[in-house]
Every structure is written in structure tokens, then in C-alpha cells.
Amino acid sequence: MSTAHESHDAHVDAASGTATTGHEWDGIRELNNPLPRWWxxxxxxxxxxxxxxxxxxxxxxxxxxxxTGGPELLALARAEGRVAFADNCAPCHGAGGGGAKGFPNLNDDDWLWGGTLAQIQETITHGIRAGDDLGHQGNMTPFGAVLSKAEISDAADFVRSLSGLVPAGTPSVEKGAAVFKANCAVCHGEDAKGNQELGSKNLTDGIWLYGSDKATIVQTITNGRGGVMPAWGERLSPTTLKALTVYVHTLGGGQ
Structure with missing residues (x-):
């Protein structure tokens, strides 16, 4: 019985004249033939x-x-997002995303917390004041104990004038501008165009979340606002969250 032996000494095979690879095992040597050129x-x-x-x-x-995918992939994502929206979001935002008083209309291009895909997904996943540490925490300060009724009335006229509901140059508008600059501009900006990092509303676009009448605006300034949205991150799968993001983004055109 032969004993297995491994060697690494290359030599030329006597029968074929071809060099070996130097590998030998139990008397068996491997010829160093080149691979076929076609292969x-x-x-x-x-x-x-x-x-x-x-x-x-x-x-x-x-x-x-x-x-960026393609039209077919986008259509598939929107279809899945539409179903998820109807099951989870429509009770507040409406079947077509048109919203209601206190619930944003998702068909316009007015985004409180930003309208990019990443920003929309963040809002859907973590919610607004929903107990999620990563969620949005913004709310509007009540000024009923800070401003007089006259100042609140003037501020309401100024805010309405930004959308053309009160003529510019009205005495109450001019006084309201000073009230706004001293108390509201820190969140809404001096140009009143809002701040998406804080969730503060753009007051110049003529889009009203709670209503444009003076009584509603006075109530908002007096008592503040604090919208709430559920965090869906632990309720829906990552795939469904992405489909919802795409669907909502396409409703309002996104950013």
C-alpha cells in the first residue's frame, strides 16, 4: 500500500512532454496545460x-x-401607498388627501415640516407630538396672557392682510405689524413665510389650516395650537412607509 505524499516540485512529464504544476498527491501529478483560448x-x-x-x-x-426607478415602479409604489393611505390616513386627511379643519390638505404645496421625500417619510414615521423622541414637537404659543385683546385683534388683521383679506395700510394692520414683529417673527420669520424646522406656518400663501376668518385667527393667537399626528413607524412595515411617502409626495408635487 502506497503512502500519500504531497510534493511541490515541478518537472516535465515524460509521457506528454508538458510541465506539471508542481503539485503531486499520492503519485498523481497535475499537468500545467493552459486554458483553451476560446474559454x-x-x-x-x-x-x-x-x-x-x-x-x-x-x-x-x-x-x-x-x-430613480421608472414609471412602472412609481406607479406600483403609488398604488400600494394609496391603499395604505385609505386604511390609515384618510380618517383625518380625507380619502383624497384634501384635509379638513386642523388636518392639512396634502394636495397643495404647503408643507409644515418640509415636502421632500426624506422629510415626508420622517413625519410619517415619527409623527407630531406623538410620544416619539424623534418626532416633531412643534406647537404654537398661546398669547392670551401676553397680549391685550386689542393687540391680538391688530395682529389678526395683519396676518389676514398678508393674504389680501384686509387692505394694506389699514391702521390696525400697521399696528398689528409691530405686534407681529415683536412676538411672532421669531417663529414665522420677519417675512411671515414660516420655518419648516419648527413647523411654523407660512402666513403669506393664502392657505389656512384652521380658517381665514378673523374670529378663528384671534382664537389661534389667543389660545395657541398644538396639532398631533400618530407615529406610524412601529405600526407599518418599512416598505409600506416608503410607499406612503411616495404617494403623499406625488399628491402635492413635493419639493
Whole structure:
């Protein structure tokens, strides 16, 4: 019985005249025959084709960016998002996203917390004042104990004038502008266009969450506002959250 022996000494095979690889096991040696040229060229062509396919195929991201998908993928995401919206969001925002008093209309281009895909997904996932540490926490301060009724009335006239509901130059509007600058501009901005980092409303676009009549605005300034939205991150799957994000983004055109 022969004993297994491994050697790494290369030599020329006497029968074929071909050099070996130097590997020997139990008397068996491996000839160092080159691979067939047709096989090598086919192998290299497959590598080249694989690299081109990886770059061109739309489901794979490159190093610096993510893919944008295509119309079919967008339609599929919107369809799934529409179903999820009807099941979870429509009771507050309406079946078509038109909103209601105190519930934002998602069909316009007015975004309290930002309208990019990332911002919408953050809002849906973590909610607003919903007990999630990563959620939005904004609310409007009540000024009933800070301002007089006359000052609140003037501020309401000024806010309404920004949308053309009260003529500019009215005495109450001019006085309200001073009240606004001293108390409201810190959140809504001196130009009253709001601040999405705070969730403060753009007061110049003619879109009203609670109503545009003076009584409603006086009530808002006096008592403040504190909207709440559930956090859906632990209720819905990541795929459903993304589909909802795409659907809501397309309703209002996004940002």
C-alpha cells in the first residue's frame, strides 16, 4: 500500500512532454496545460458584460447616488401607498388627501415640516407630538396672557392682510405689524413665510389650516395650537412607509 505524499516540485512529464504544476498527491501529478483560448476570451467577455450590466441596470445604485426607478415602479409604489393611505390616513386627511379643519390638505404645496421625500417619510414615521423622541414637537404659543385683546385683534388683521383679506395700510394692520414683529417673527420669520424646522406656518400663501376668518385667527393667537399626528413607524412595515411617502409626495408635487 502506497503512502500519500504531497510534493511541490515541478518537472516535465515524460509521457506528454508538458510541465506539471508542481503539485503531486499520492503519485498523481497535475499537468500545467493552459486554458483553451476560446474559454478565456469568453470568460473575459462575461466579466466585461457583467460590469456594463451592473452600471446600466436601473435597479442598482452607483457609488454616489440612488436610482430613480421608472414609471412602472412609481406607479406600483403609488398604488400600494394609496391603499395604505385609505386604511390609515384618510380618517383625518380625507380619502383624497384634501384635509379638513386642523388636518392639512396634502394636495397643495404647503408643507409644515418640509415636502421632500426624506422629510415626508420622517413625519410619517415619527409623527407630531406623538410620544416619539424623534418626532416633531412643534406647537404654537398661546398669547392670551401676553397680549391685550386689542393687540391680538391688530395682529389678526395683519396676518389676514398678508393674504389680501384686509387692505394694506389699514391702521390696525400697521399696528398689528409691530405686534407681529415683536412676538411672532421669531417663529414665522420677519417675512411671515414660516420655518419648516419648527413647523411654523407660512402666513403669506393664502392657505389656512384652521380658517381665514378673523374670529378663528384671534382664537389661534389667543389660545395657541398644538396639532398631533400618530407615529406610524412601529405600526407599518418599512416598505409600506416608503410607499406612503411616495404617494403623499406625488399628491402635492413635493419639493
Amino acid at each position: 478565456l476570451w469568453t470568460f473575459y467577455a462575461c466579466i466585461f458584460w457583467a460590469v456594463c450590466y451592473w452600471i446600466a441596470f436601473p435597479a442598482w445604485p452607483l457609488v454616489s447616488n440612488y436610482t
